[in-house]
Amino acid sequence: MFLRKLRPSLGILIAAIFGLALASCGGGVPETEKAAREGILLIGNGTEPKTLDPHLATGVPESSIMRALLEGLIATHPTNDLEPEPGMAESWEHNEDFSVWTFHLRDALWSNGDPVLASDFVYSWQRILSPTLGAEYAPMLYVIKNAEAFNIGEIEDFGQVGVKALDDKTLQVTLQGSTPHFLSMIKHSSYSPVNPRAVEEHGGMTDRQSGWSTLENFAGNGPFRLKSWVTNQVIEVERNPHYWDAETVKLNGIRFYPIDNANTEETMFRNDRLHLTNTVNPDKIAYFQEIMPDKLRISPYLGSYFYRLNVTREPLTDARVRRALTLALDRQLLVERVTKGGQAPASGLVPQGIPGYGASTTVQYDPEEARRLLAEAGYPGGQGFPEVEIMINTSEAHRKIAEAIQALWREELGITVGIYNQEWKVYLDSQSNLDYDIARAGWIGDFVYPSTFTDMFTTGNGNNDTGWSNPRYDALVARSRVAESEEERMAIFHGAEELLLEEMPIIPIYWYTRVLLQDPRVHGWYPKLLDAHHYKYVWLEPEGEAGGQ
């Protein structure tokens, strides 16, 4: 009798659950098929973008979206990273020593109807170089004459900086020195133009809080334009009718989903809600190779995973100790058993795959030599070796690698190292303050050229963070900027890298790969070293049209 009073509420509950379950299961077309028929690409994009302003954005999720909305002088080639794909510039010349470049712009429009002019580029580059804007990637433009001086406030007249609009359609750029790879560099989003009218109407050139890059006010010149932006849910872009090559664009729209959690993203993919994921849980790679090999994609990525060694602290002051630590690691084992993502064991700093630059092969697994070096440095069999610690930032993946390396060192060298993790911001501070023994690090190239890696370790460079300083290395890096031929330059890079690998202020571990799940309906998506894809060449093939249903 008492229970009778409870029955109604329980009954309603059960009925509701079943009702909704029945409503959503049974006979629905999967979301991926629906989107494919509409020509909309569904991409998992990592975290919520901090901003879509190309002069303020610094992360990968941001650049993926900006690439759909904006196009620079040179766009992204669909398959070949070395081939310059004409963007806003339909042709270009350079002088003998690659220090003056002239670009001829095509007829193109912004999404608000304004024509794209050479002066737009002058305006944009002035914006990113303006000291008061505080753009973090401004140093990317320092190859331009006087750009650095303007950015740090030494000169105030932008007219002295090496970029000029000769007329509405001609842009001339004067560089600090010979830069044959300039075309690779300007693909980076920091060189992106912005629509001057939109920026001026919403706060002005140097306003960091400017509202020009919001959903309502965004003006771009790329194949797509912003359609909707729901924070933490989805950013949707639709076809831009003003785009100069709109006929070539096959997709009707793209939805970028900011999903932080790799498992949630995986579940969404397997629930037919995504065409492409951002990442894959490394422990599940073997599993996916079994159950869906046609969807798993592994391709090389221009990044290097290494450990920084604080060379100002004992016993890491001794190069022999550093080399011993490096040689004692079986990197093949690590990538096969721990990271499992098809990564390449690193045999140097600069990753393989840069056309024209054969990767170094210096770093190998040589436990005998490692033990010999350690003994020579005064720690035979690991005796007397002080306890050092590996610092990682909080992450399962880094933990596993550190734990594996800790075990390997114990086995091969007989030394004990500790591991501690720090929260991200604290970890960054510790690294720049040299407040660590060994620190996990990673570096993704900004563009496809060795200098983006070798530049890091010059004396006092903000990205060095090891305390290592070698004037010969600095000299080599400086010479690379004024080398007279490409061969000479590459040789100098090799020399610099070998010098670095002799003194080993870092322990190279592996070279990145890009692992993701890709729906077979997606075409035109090729593996790229920096994972930059030109969306205008991507298209979807719905199953409904190809097969029968």
Add this chain to the structure above:
Amino acid sequence: MLKFVAMRLLQGAFVLLGIYAVTFLLVAATPGSPFSSERAIAPEILAQIEAFYGYDRPLGERFLTSLGNFVQGDFGPSAVYANRTVTQIIAESFPVSLKLGSISLLLALLLGVPAGILAAVKRNTWLDYVPMSVSMAGICLPTFVMGPLLALVFGLILQWLPVAGWYGPEFMILPATTLGLYYGAYFARLTRGGMLEMLNQDWVRTARAKGVAESTIIWKHCLKGGLIPAITFLGPALAGIISGSFVVETIFQIPGLGQWFVRAALNRDDFLVLGLTVLFAAMIVVMNLLVDIVQVALNPRLKYD
């Protein structure tokens, strides 16, 4: 009554002020800056950025300026999410959390309260042990286990329900269930405890001796008092669900407020942290006030406490 409410609101305002100060100091004292990133920033550029957000001014001045802005309703910009203000971020995510929270709470009440009453009435029998054990499971399995488990079973294996996103009513089921089970367990235990206390009173014994029907005792006499602990918990539970459901939001990709709490703290996004903290505190103050009013309505004797 009005005087009571006014007094509590005034006290609440002081509480908010205190919380503001404590939070401000704590964030200022915690190592790490919102602007540090894996690529080093040139010191000149960093100086510019810091000047824009006012980080270069002394602590006391920053405190007073931001407090002044706060009181006028300007919560400031987000230091990390450029061209978004704290108000925008909160305005976008709060309604989502409110919706998810309310549904979860409703579910929790529907599941927990009847279970608790049943357990109290049929004390020390199987009808007590089983619901209590099941509800215990709700408390003992963390949400970051329950959530993925439900997603795996209902989303991937059975393919009945969608597992991520917030695009329609069916997207609410799994996350609301995860949270609802957890809080439902608490409600069950609290209701059981409250009902037991009422049922053990001497006057209940007397009523039984006089021959009053058991169901009358339960529903007419004990229920009001027995629900008091559950109702007291309602306030903090709602506030907790709305702000603390970070795990559920991460696992089910829900654009709610909980994610921002964690992100703001991890990013050291000062203004966002302050805005969220004050919002949360305000919610608690208001909730507690409402709960107290309801309690007084249910049990007039409390007025004199």
Add this chain to the structure above:
Amino acid sequence: MTDAPVDAAPAIAEDALVEGSSLWRDARARLKKNKVAVGSLFGFAFIFLFCFVGPFLSPYDANVQDLFSGAEGPSAEHWFGTDTLGRDLMVRVMEGGRISLLVGLVATVVALAIGVIYGATAGYVGGKVDASMMRFVDLLYALPFTIFVILLMVAFGRSLWLMFVAIGCVEWLSMARIVRSGVLSLKKQEFVEAAVSLGYSHRRIIVRHLIPNVLGPVIVIATLTVPAVMLLEAFLSFLGLGVQPPDASWGVLINEGQTNMEIYPWLLMFPAGFFAATLFCLNFIGDGLRDALDPKSAKD
């Protein structure tokens, strides 16, 4: 004349020698009758021994990896299976339990210490001091603990002991409230009046008379705080802010297991099972203690 009076005499005589039953004795008797609570007590004891003594009996070391075998299910050599780095799961669950239980117990003790002293003082002194002390507690209650624990963990992260303190600092609030209301109601009782009139110092009254009498509800709350702390630690592990590698608490193990539960379900089952079982037992023990210590809850 009959047998009855003769039998009754020795029974009465025995009774006369028995002392008056105290609250504690009654409580213990009631507790013994509560089968679930007693079962939970044994269960918890088993888990405790499993975690603290177990590693000495196991042939495996929690940190020895076997990269060639990777994660494998339960087998004769590894009763719980191995994790993705080839480490024996049973030993890791044992050592994880050590850490989780330690965190739970120590943080609870910290919370107890602060909460009891704070609450007893507020309740005893009363008046404006009490009001302002409780307003301060209200203030702390209204702080979103997510943000605060994260900031505290970031500031103190490296030391396990400081983590206990940080967590304890978040949990002492309910303790203080309960102790305060207990003390408030005790204050009105006659034995306190007597003590005051006898001229005992305030400290003596608080420590020797009031605190022992609120111990009942305090013990109950303490047994229920331990699981709350353990859950908090698990949540911190989910965020990556908990225990440092290669040590792992149950929270860390559960988090690892949860990401791979589809392909390596044992990695989740065992740690989560032990975690849930511990929380289960502690909650039932707490419930049992509460029922036992409340005089009115005796069955007729």
